[in-house]
Each structure stands twice: as structure tokens, then as C-alpha cells.
Amino acid sequence: MAATVREYVEGVRGGSIDPREEIPRFLESARELQKRLNPFITINESVEFKTEGALAGLPISVKDNICTKGIMTTAGSRILEGYVPPFDATVVSKIKGEGAFILGKTAQDEFGFGTFSTNCAYGIPKNPIDTGRSTGGSSGGAAALAAAADFPHIAIAQSTGGSITAPAAFTGTVGITPTYGRVSRYGLIDYANSMDKIGVIAKNVYDAALGLSVISGYDPMDSTSANLNTTDFTKSASPDKPRIALPKQYFLSTTDRRVAELVIRTAERLESEGMTVEQVDMPFTRYSIPAYYMIAITEASTNLAKFCGLRYGMQGELKGNFDEYFSKVRSEGFGTEAKRRIILGTYARMSGFREAYYIKAMRVRARIIREFKSVFQNFDAIITPSMPILAPRFSDIAEMSPIETYNMDMMTTAPNMCGLPTISMPVGRIDGLPVGMQLIGDHFAEERLIGLSQIIEGLQ
Ligand code: GLN
Secondary structure (H helix, E strand, O other), X not given: OOOOHHHHHHXXXXXXXXXXXXXXXXXXXXXXXXXXXXXXXXXXXXXXXXXXXXXXXXXXXXXXXXXXXXXXXXXXXXXXXXXOOOOOOHHHHHHHHOOOEEEEEEOOOHHHOOOOOOOOOOOOOEOOOOOOEEOOOOOHHHHHHHXXXXXXXXXXXXXXXXXXXXXXXXXXXXXXXXXXXXXXXXXXXXXXXXXXXXXXXXXXHHHHHHHXXXXXXXXXXXXXXXXOOOOOHHHOOOOOOXXXXXXXXXXXXXXXXXXXXXXXXXXXXXXXXXXXXXXXXXXXXXXXXXXXHHHHHHHHHHHHHHOOOOOOOOOOOOOOOHHHHHHHHHHHHOOHHHHHHHHHHHHHOOOOOOHHHHHHHHHHHHHHHHXXXXXXXXXXXXXXXXXXXXXXXXXXXXHOOHHHHHHOOOOOHHHHHOOOOEEEEEEEEEOOEEEEEEEEOOOXXXXXXXXXXXXXXXHO
16 A cells, blocks of 8 residues: 555556555545544545546545535534535635545534534544544544544645644644635635635645645635645745744743643754744734634624525424524524624624724734734744643543633634644654644745745654
């Protein structure tokens, strides 16, 4: 069996590997993983692939909030049960165009609302390293599969406020969250339009960079798509003498000391390799969680209005007036966290409150963007822990309040709400559990970031 994505794709293109012989085994392995870890909502048994292209014959999993023609797409929510899109999202057309096939749709927190993939309507994905612990969320199924697959595979994931970084960190995989606008959102079931980004999770930087190369690029179907040429990110180069910033606000006492120390030791190692590493001050970081959640719930509450049991997914018996029908379907179809966010978000954008909450949060975001921009005048990358804790046990998550859970996003909300690209990569283990380090770059500086992460990967 081909060990890596690269060898497999080259083998398929060169004719030394026949996907028809390999794919039944990949599917068998996927079904076994499903029994043990529940990474899928749907496994796709109708396989179509090509023997040419950058992903020739490669199995790709797709997070369940990304539309796939003919394959059920639920965004992890009961309210979309049975919804089969009549079209492919742009990223899905792109991966198919490069020869890949869709292995399945991966488990996630409902609509992306969560940090631990425990707000799931179709079962909770489990961490392959310890099945009593979370995979992280909301792209938990994608990361569990990327970590555990014993076949070549890349996962297409998505982040609004940290949903690629958190699961990559907890499963010891590499997650790339691109700059907002780098990858088309056409066909993504929106969570918060001004922050949603489609990205990738894979076993190593090369595989993740390959996936990003295929899915990125301008798309006239997405009005926020950046008008840039496509790039082969696998050929990314690091700056000659990288300058790295360590913001002190990301290493506070609220972060597990062991995690913070491991990231600092990694930074010291980079310094001994000739890179410049300096501490910086980013005082506006502390406003990122409140501003992020205000923007996120406000946008989410309007996006979820279209799920009323008429056009998509779940339908009830048509009884009573529209409000009665709508309330009944939504009461049954949405989970607790989705309801919480709809209620809070609707309140925050009521006339009279809009200025005080949503608009103010947007202003705070603009201020945080300026703070990042001033750091990037002197540095190529910012390094932080990916998550403030190690992968938590399900029993500990059950004890957390919503606010405690939201606070777990302290590393990821600021770069995500500012549309900046990030990479989460494993930098070691503590008590057998992986620790992720987050690299944050300036807008559209993915190449520099990927080049740098390849160097860091090589040092380990
Ligand atoms: N935990 C964050 C939230 O619940 C981020 C999740 C995401 O990126 N979808 O909003």
C-alpha cells in the first residue's frame, strides 16, 4: 500500500497503482473507523474518480456543511436530515475535477456551533488517541479521520472561529485555515458569512498544502472571493530569515502551563536555528472572544431563518398557520446550542440594539485587525498555542458552562474574525496527548506560513 498521498497520486497517474484495486480496501477501512470513532455522518459508496489530476484517485472527505451533489448534507443538524443538494460546492467541483472521489461527509458540531464536536445530531466523533476524549470541533470528524486513516486521504474542513485549528491540535494533525476569500464559500452552508472559511486537515504540511492548492482560487459565484491566481502551495518557500512574534496575551495563566512551555521551547529552538523570535504586546486580544461571539451569533441567527421545514431537509405535518408550523419544526430540528444562538443573535440585531452590539463588535474587529497589521509590519508570523488545554475528556466537557466553552477559543477567535490565515501543527506530546502550535500570518501570506511550517516540521 502507498504510504503517502504523494506516492499514491504519483502511482495512480503513472499507472503503477490501480485505484479500482485500492478503493474497496479504503472503504472497508472507513467502515471500521466509523464503528470505532464515528468520524462520518455519511460514507459515500458510489465512487467516481479519474486517473489524472493533482488528486488522481484520492479519497477526500468533506465536512458535512459543504454541499455535495447527490450526497446527504446536514451541517450536523437534525433539521437538515435528508437534504440532498442538487449541486456541488465550488470546492467539491474542484477536487472532483482533479481526479479525487468523495469518501464521505464528516461529523461536526451542528452548523459549526462548538469547540469539541459534542453538539452533534448524528453521534459524537471520538479522538483516535484516546476515545474518551474530544477530537475538538467543530470539524471533529475531519480531524479524527485525518489522524486515524491508514490510507492516503485529505479532509476538507471549515472554520468560522477555530474549527480547523482546535481539532487539528487535539488529534495531532495539520490544519490550514486560509485567508478569508482565498477559497470560495459557494455551496457552504453559512454559519457567519463574514468569517467562514473552507480549509484542510491532513497528516502533514505537504498534504494540507496540496489540498489547499486545489480548492483555492477566484470564483465568480462567491462575491467575497479574492481575485487571485491559483498557487501551488506545496512549493511554498519560507522567508530567508523568518521573524517570529510571540504575543504575551496568548501565554497567560489561563493556558495550561505545559502547553505554553512546549510552544515556547519550540520557539527557542527556532531562535537557535537563526530565526528572530521576539515577544510582542497585543492588548486588544482580550476583546476578541466577546466581539467574535457577538458577530457569530448575529450572523448565524439570520442564516438559520431559512430552515423552516419547507425548502430544505426536515418536514413536518402541514398543520396550523405558518408560525405554528415553523415553530414546531424548528423546536424539533435544532439542538440546544443552535437555539441558544438563535435567541441571543436575534436579540442582538433587533432595532435599537444593533448599534450597541453588532455594529460595535464590528468596530472592535476593525481595531483588532489594525493591531495584527502593525505586528506584521515587523514580523512574518505570530506563534501561539493552538488551544489553551489538552484534548479534554467528555466527562469534563459535560461540566463546562457555555461561557467556559466559548473561552476555550481564546487563541483562535482573533485571527479567524480578522480573516487571517493560520496553520495548526503538532509540536510534541504531553501525557501522550498532542500539542498544537498555531502560526498566524498576514492576509494572503499563506506561502510564507506554509514554507515556515515545513521547516518546523522538518526539525522534529
Ligand atoms: N467554537 C467556535 C464557535 O462555536 C468556533 C467554531 C467554528 O469555527 N465553527 O463559534
